[in-house]
Amino acid sequence: MCGVAGIVSTSPPDPEQVRAMCRRITHRGPDGEGYYSDAHAALGMRRLAIIDVAGGGQPVYNEDGTVAAVFNGEIYNFMELRRQLVARGHRFATDSDTEVLVHLYEEHGEDLVTHLRGMFAFAIWDIARRRLLLARDRVGKKPLYYRQSGSSLSFASELKALMADPAVSREVDPVALHHYLTFQYVPAPWSIHRGVRKLPPGHLLVWHEGDVRLRRYWKLDFTPRPVGCEQDAAEQARQLLLDATRVRMVSERPLGAFLSGGVDSSAVVAAMARLSDQPVKTFCIGFDDRRYDERSYAATVARRYGTDHHEFVVAGSSALEVLPRVARHFDEPFADSSAIPSFFVAELSRRHVTVVLNGDGGDESFGGYRRYAFMKRVGRMQPPRQLHAMLNSVGSALMQGKAPARLRRFGRGLRLLGETPQHRYASLMSYFTNEGKDALYTAALHEQVAGIDSYDLISRAFDTSRADEDVNRLMDVDVNTYLPGDLLVKVDITTMANSLEARSPFLDHHLMEWAAGLPGRWKVDGQVTKALLKKAMAPWLPPELITRPKAGFGVPLADWLRNELRPMAFDLLTDHTARSRGLFRPEVVRGLLQDHVEGRDRANCLWALLQFELWHRACADRTGNSSTTAAPQPAQGHCG
Structure with a gap:
């Protein structure tokens, strides 16, 4: 490496x-x-x-x-x-x-x-x-x-x-900035x-x-192929994972694994334990907030396989201290808040090992995201075309201003009904909606991105997919957008910042190519995500791990921005340096901050703005402030 x-x-x-x-x-x-x-x-x-x-x-x-x-x-x-x-x-x-x-x-x-x-x-x-x-x-x-x-x-x-x-x-x-505010990362190229x-x-x-x-030279092919029974497929999934894990355990330096308590990382640890004659070293990050803390599930797997287990608890104060350092390492604005615990688990792991295996790619290969189940249920609902404009208009109105959270969610649902399946999925993957960016931008920035729709990146990924089922098509889109643009960037930067190598058995191309041809119904069955993988892992993992809802690698971001990170957010986003860039309308930014303090969740959009500002000060401003400047323009806006 x-x-x-x-x-x-x-x-x-x-x-x-x-x-x-x-x-x-x-x-x-x-x-x-x-x-x-x-x-x-x-x-x-x-x-x-x-x-x-x-x-x-x-x-x-x-x-x-x-x-x-x-x-x-x-x-x-x-x-x-x-x-x-x-x-x-x-x-x-x-x-x-x-x-x-x-x-x-x-x-x-x-x-x-x-x-x-x-x-x-x-x-x-x-x-x-x-x-x-x-x-x-x-x-x-x-x-x-x-x-x-x-x-x-x-x-x-x-x-x-x-x-x-x-x-x-x-x-x-x-x-690039325009796309970043939509997707939380700067997409290639x-x-x-x-x-x-x-x-x-x-x-x-x-x-x-x-x-x-x-x-x-390569694109994952989701063209359907003939398959046998689910039981045989589950056995093949285990064998492919064992093989992918085996080749990734070759190292002359100490080796361990990230263990979050989810099915994917737990499956990799289980495979490593079967292939090793020594206890696997495992590393887990937790939070004081029990809504985001998965340490108990990770500990269950660690006990089952007798791993040498290590934990670290991330507090808001810890995040405050590490944010500028993380921004410097990413080199670009990056607004996936799970970069914070990812950095800490990499730092923890590097004290003990040089190489770690992780569970990245399990969701994209076996259908792990809840949005897949949602889109499978409503993705092809198409109200009459003459109603689309009305649904969009009413939905957007309900989402704006100081409407209660429940009404805003209802408004977003109406808007989704008025969109194509491609735009529905792009909306689910967005931080700022198109309307939110329109309200946020100054006239100068508007002019530079006129006619460019970030949602087109998702639409093109849909159009080039060979999948003939909704679930597989969504996974194909993620493999070409979210996976390389967000998840893999996060892991590469946070691990290499700590001189740690990360390896991902679920991203073995042999395993991915096999899984891509499986029926979508084996991946998302009603509301059950990763259905086949969970069947395959049932002999390896505790039942409570198999049946628990997917949690993700989230952080208590909304609470942090109302408490420990609130002074930093207000200072960085409203001072003269930020305003002088001429990119965002100051009154819209201040409105987002105030809305969040008053209880209306604007955490994701504020985080995107905060990470951009931290990046600009850590990287761009050190060699000269070069953003286009223009006089701020008055507007009212919202965060989508």
Whole structure:
């Protein structure tokens, strides 16, 4: 596991610039560094040593030194690939997984990615051809940013590394901000900075003599396939999970697991316990607020499998202390509040281990979100088209102002009835509604995002899905939007900030491809989510864990914003610095704050604004405030 960076150009790049980039991501690789440079390329990396600790330094090269690679991630089938490559005459200089990349490239060119099982973001420099290949893993577990400037291209694992170059624009991309306020994250291919892009999951980028080409090499296929009985499928799910867990337990450094008390993380711990002759080290975060505290469920699993269990309780005061630090690590505004407990559980785990396994991906593969059951029930309800405008109008009116929470929820339901299934789902996934953003934006920001509808990102994901059932189609949408944009970013940043590697058995592409072809009714059965997975895990887990409602990894955000975090929120969102950006109307922001204090829940929208402001001060303002400014415009608004 590492951080990578580099520059390629038709003119000689500056190797010292790459060293400066790598210094900014030392936390991703505190165990070492390595560099390569020639007349057209400079590559660098920081290493967190997991496999071949003694000899697995980077960059790695082929036999004659004409191909070089730097790599972030883990290739779980590297021993199998190595045996195949040795049989074809390739000679290896190390025992690391990274070295298979250069030899696979010699055999298969850019199609080498189809042979890899794992998580990765890598750069391969073909010295003779002056050709750079960048690749990102299938679902987006490992990040990769890039910037093209003329005939040059720079890349890095994190934005902060690219920002080491003073030529990179610090200007906020208004479209990225527009999408962020809807979805709580900046979706690929955008980044929060103009001119910098994310390589999307499952994509390649090829640079050659200044020309850039992107290609998608993988997309999860939800096309239905013939299946047997549920009992056989449950057994196959167990075997696939055991295999995915087994390959992720290869490590020369101490290894453990996140254990939240939910079905997914508990299933991974159960699989690890079956595969290990030593007690599994498990780590859990809890809260003083019992509504959000799952420690008792995690403890039940820990006792059942005799794990070496560790806990930490997060308080509002703890969140207050860590917020600026977290904002600096994310490099972009990020408003999933579960990043706070994720950071703390990573910090706790790193005191004991270097690698952790987690339950990420179980919901997207087996239908775990309650919104799937909701959309299955009402997703295809289509009132007559002539009623849509009325339902939207009445629903929006009920949602505005100081209406009681119950009336606001009823209004939102009416609005959903007046929308297409795609827009209904986008609405369920939104922080700010389109109306909320219209009220919030100044005239200057309105002008910059005119005609851009964030909901179109969800609609396009719907339109490209091959699933023929509602539940599978929703999961397909999440695999292409929410999973890589939110969940995987959160885990990568919070773990790597603590020099900790996270591995996700449920995101094994063999398991995901098998689960994608299963009937939707096996995943969501009435109001029961993850129906098949729960059947599969019944022999492994306590019954109270199987039958409990899904809790998620939430935090008492509304209470924090009325208590411990209230002074920070008011100070940061209403002071001169925030107002001077000219992005948001101050009276609308103050109205949201006041509404929340008076008992009307505006926590999600306030959190999105607060995280943007924290990010701007921690990252953008340190190198110059570049947001568009304009005179504030009066308006009344709401948070959707």
